[in-house]
Amino acid sequence: xxxxxxxxxxxxxxxxxxxxxxxxxxxxxxxxxxxxxxxxxxxxxxxxxxxxxxxxxxxxxxxxxxxxxxxxxxxxxxxxxxxxxxxxxxxxxxxxxxxxxxxxxxxxxxxxxxxxxxxxxxxxxxxxxxxxxxxxxxxxxxxxxxxxxxxxxxxxxxxxxxxxxxxxxxxxxxxxxxxxxxxxxxxxxxxxxxxxxxx
Amino acid sequence: xxxxxxxxxxxxxxxxxxxxxxxxxxxxxxxxxxxxxxxxxxxxxxxxxxxxxxxxxxxxxxxxxxxxxxxxxxxxxxxxxxxxxxxxxxxxxxxxxxxxxxxxxxxxxxxxxxxxxxxxxxxxxxxxxxxxxxxxxxxxxxxxxxxxxxxxxxxxxxxxxxxxxxxxxxxxxxxxxxxxxxxxxxxxxxxxxxxxxxx
Numbered sequence: 001x002x003x004x005x006x007x008x009x010x011x012x013x014x015x016x017x018x019x020x021x022x023x024x025x026x027x028x029x030x031x032x033x034x035x036x037x038x039x040x041x042x043x044x045x046x047x048x049x050x051x052x053x054x055x056x057x058x059x060x061x062x063x064x065x066x067x068x069x070x071x072x073x074x075x076x077x078x079x080x081x082x083x084x085x086x087x088x089x090x091x092x093x094x095x096x097x098x099x100x101x102x103x104x105x106x107x108x109x110x111x112x113x114x115x116x117x118x119x120x121x122x123x124x125x126x127x128x129x130x131x132x133x134x135x136x137x138x139x140x141x142x143x144x145x146x147x148x149x150x151x152x153x154x155x156x157x158x159x160x161x162x163x164x165x166x167x168x169x170x171x172x173x174x175x176x177x178x179x180x181x182x183x184x185x186x187x188x189x190x191x192x193x194x195x196x197x198x199x
Numbered sequence: 200x201x202x203x204x205x206x207x208x209x210x211x212x213x214x215x216x217x218x219x220x221x222x223x224x225x226x227x228x229x230x231x232x233x234x235x236x237x238x239x240x241x242x243x244x245x246x247x248x249x250x251x252x253x254x255x256x257x258x259x260x261x262x263x264x265x266x267x268x269x270x271x272x273x274x275x276x277x278x279x280x281x282x283x284x285x286x287x288x289x290x291x292x293x294x295x296x297x298x299x300x301x302x303x304x305x306x307x308x309x310x311x312x313x314x315x316x317x318x319x320x321x322x323x324x325x326x327x328x329x330x331x332x333x334x335x336x337x338x339x340x341x342x343x344x345x346x347x348x349x350x351x352x353x354x355x356x357x358x359x360x361x362x363x364x365x366x367x368x369x370x371x372x373x374x375x376x377x378x379x380x381x382x383x384x385x386x387x388x389x390x391x392x393x394x395x396x397x398x
Contacts, residue, residue: 001269001294003262005251009244012237017229018222029287030216031248032260038211039249045208047242049230052204061231063202070200088228095200 057130059106059123060091071095071103078102080140082127082167084159086110086147090183094145097191102143107155114151116158124162131166139167143198148177171198256329258305258322259290270294270302277301279339281326281366283358285309285346293344301342306354313350315357323361330365338366347374 006028013024031039055062055069062069071077071091081102085091091104105127108120116124131139144159146152160170174197176190177183183191205227212223230238254261254268261268270276280301284290290303304326307319315323330338343358345351359369375393376385385393 002291003251003260003269005244005247005262006260009248012241012244016226016241018217018226023217025288025291027215027217028248031245032251032287036249040246042211042215043242043246045204045211046230046245047239048204049208049227050235050238052202052231061202061205063204070202088231089224092201092224 057126058104059108059126060088060104076101078140080135081143082131082139082141083143083145084127085145085183086152087184090145093184093186093191097188097195099192099195100143102141107146110146110151110155112151114154116155124159128163128166131163137166139163141169141171142167144170144172145183146172147182148173148175148179149182174198256325257303258307258325259287259303275300277339279334280342281330281338281340282342282344283326284344285351289344299342301340306345309345309350309354311350313353315354323358327362327365330362336365338362340368340370341366343369343371345371347372 006025009028010021010024013019013027014021016024019027031042051064052061053064054060055072057068057072060069060071067073078101081100082105083091083094083100083102084105084107085094086107087109088106091106094100094104105123107123108117110120111117131137142159142163144156146156156172163170173183173194176193176197177186178190181190186194205224208227209220209223212218212226213220215223218226230241250263251260252263253259254271256267256271259268259270266272277300280299281304282290282293282299282301283304283306284293285306286308287305290305293299293303304322306322307316309319310316330336341358341362343355345355355371362369373396374389375396376382376389380389382390
């Protein structure tokens, strides 16, 4: 009774976060009402994400045909100061602050249990070899820019221990962040304070 | 700094209902984490909606290459009983009931002010000529299956007046306590209806 296109749409889209079957159904009918060009745009915007890749140096996203992400390839940014962030969106929030001129390592979403996954361990290893090969074995500063949560604290301790001989200074974001607060949701001023009060 | 694909995605998707810029950004990164085939599926499911069209008889959706929607072309369904629904999703809820074996007219989303739009007037005219040409000028029953709201009531009155000479019977959906509803928590109007329609 329902066209297979709608069924397929609801089937696929209801698996996304934020959307249940009811929302996906309403979205389908909303899209059917909108003009054909914007529907095409949305579909293309989605498939265009396939053109993106991960930077092999900091693990942020990059264009498929670029060697590195725009941050790693920006020669004005200092490679000796490295901020370790959890998520890409954290990096983006950090960049909105327009204060940090170093580089990054995107660690990847931390598990509830606070244990580092294999990919996360591999990314930290990558940072170690980056410090060894590019910075003669010592960074000027590693800023552990993880959330001010229990898991963030726990992971920070691990990272601090792992990198204690690989950086002159290891800092965390100042506790200007409210306890339990997440980087992604911090307003720019709060983030700026926490950046300046890092310890 | 942010790849243009992400910007475009956020730009387009944050205009959809349910999604703001933050949700669209998170969705983008969620999709970047998922495998490429499911991303392709989603994009295709979206562009496949372009293959859909509107049934010229009842205004429900139909496959582009089909003449009518599956309901209008189902010969087992009676063309003499017609349910007028507001939205496609209302029709779908009606169908889930598996009780109604008549046909439909989808009126289109009613405006807040309760005034019928040109397209809605045109759809009602289409139903009139359908009754005249197919049913010899009189349907057996028109069920006005609009919401039990002020706008639904108002629109029902208009439709009842418009079709008074074109159907043996014109009904609305029954009013009363919803299943599981408690008298104590029923609003006065609901209770009044349930009292008047007691059986």
